[in-house]
Amino acid sequence: MCSRHSPKKEADYSVALNCEKQDNQENTFAEFAQMEDFSQLSFRSLRLFVAVVDQGSFSEVARREAISPSSISRVIQQMEQALQTQLLYRNTRAVSPTESGLLLAHHARQVLEQLEQAMRGLQEQELEPSxxxxxxxxxxxxxxxxxxxxxxxxxxxxxxxxxxxxxxxxxxxxxxxxxxxxxxxxxxxxxxxxxxxxxxHFKLAASPAYLARAGVPASPKALAQHSCLVFKGFAGSQRWFFRQPDAGWEPYNLRGVLTSNNAETLTQAAIDGIGLVVFPTWLIGDALHDGRLISVLEEYQVSTSLEAxxxxxxxxxxxxxxxxxxxxxxxxxxxxxxxxxxxxxxxx
CATH class of the missing domain: 3.40.190.10 (Periplasmic binding protein-like II)
Structure with missing residues (x-):
């Protein structure tokens, strides 16, 4: 008497086979991951391997790549040696992937696609800033x-x-x-x-109110009798250097009534009439332009450094x-x- 499987048993058997196949593929991939010698798995070798799997022929891929079939066969052999597993079945008429070869081809396609996307992204960045x-x-x-x-x-x-x-x-x-x-x-x-x-470039400047009250300094030496607003940064307190055309830089003594590490604070203090400041034109240019500050000692160059x-x-x-x-x-x-x-x- 011939025995038959019930539909439920056949379904269970099919699921079991699929699970076993998936487990085998995962185990094979895990074996790949444990390999230490991946020196032969270049992007070029992966691309050639996938092409052979897709075409089922060394000669067809060799024709498209303009290389010899023996060169492609040698690349595949090197990959098999590196992975310690057979990737292709070979006969006189065609080649076909082993189970390990199918698994590698599946993941290699994903890797090659991601590489292509990355290359496209880099090319787009070269064309348009992003x-x-x-x-x-x-x-x-x-x-x-x-x-x-x-x-x-x-x-x-x-x-x-x-x-x-x-x-x-x-x-x-x-x-x-x-x-x-x-x-x-x-x-x-x-x-x-x-x-x-x-x-x-720097300017020595003060407000109209301060100059009306304290007078305009006639020379850099007169700064010793004026109220000066001094910036103090990480390198220490600012020094003021002056020179006339065709002369060298000379430092002058200051009477600092206010020192701060904040340039905006000192600029506002100068506008409010507290004293004189030496600041670059990019900082006090607007105040000089609208008259809130007035540049003095214009016949001198002024700086906070001996170097440009x-x-x-x-x-x-x-x-x-x-x-x-x-x-x-x-x-x-x-x-x-x-x-x-x-x-x-x-x-x-």
Missing amino acids: GLVRINAPVVFGQRHIAPWLHELCACYPKVHIELMQTDDFIDPLHDATDLLIRIGVMADSSLQSRTLGHQ QTISAVYPNGKKTSVKVRAVIDFLLEKFGNEEWGSHPNWP
Whole structure:
């Protein structure tokens, strides 16, 4: 008497076979993952292997790739040696994948597709600036001269996301996750690249009320009898240097009545008539323009350093600057120029 399986038993048996097959595939993949020698599994070898599985022929793939069938066969053999398993059944008419070969081909297709997507993404970035650009700028400079241009920058490059961090602390772009640093002062670090946005120039200034009360200093020596407002940064209190044409810089003694590490505070104090300040034109240019401050000792040049100071866009010294960073630098150069600070039409 012939025995028959019930439909339920046949279904259970089918499920059991599928589960066993899935377990075998997972075990095979786990064996792949435990292999240590993947030196032969290059993207090219994976691409050739998938092509052989799809075409079922070494010769057809060799014709398309313009290489010999023996070269492709050698690549597959190296892969089998690296994985310590047979990937293809070979005969005189065709090749077909083993169970391990089918599993590898399945995952290799996913890897190759992800690689292709990544390459397309990189090509698109080369064509159009996109992605995050981290900018760091001094607090006051960022407020006065970076923030007002952000709306236009974002409109020009809608796929670029700007992260603007403002601090007066010293920032090292090589270690502080910054793509672009606006640095003001003397540039000396050769491990960084920089583009000059402008040259920093200083003015000695006071309010009309202060000058009416204390008088206009006739020379830098007279500052010893005036109330001076002195900026104090991480390098210490600011020094004031003066020189006339064709002469050297000379420091002069100050009578500091107010010292602060905040430039806005000292600027406001000068406007309120407390004393004289020495600040760059990018900071007090608007107050000079509208008459809240008046520049004095115009026959002298004034500075806080013996060396020339610049406003620069600084970035790490890599082999190739990304398209998105170059786009932001070019935008800033277009807006600010490389001219005398205060003479450019976009500056006070």
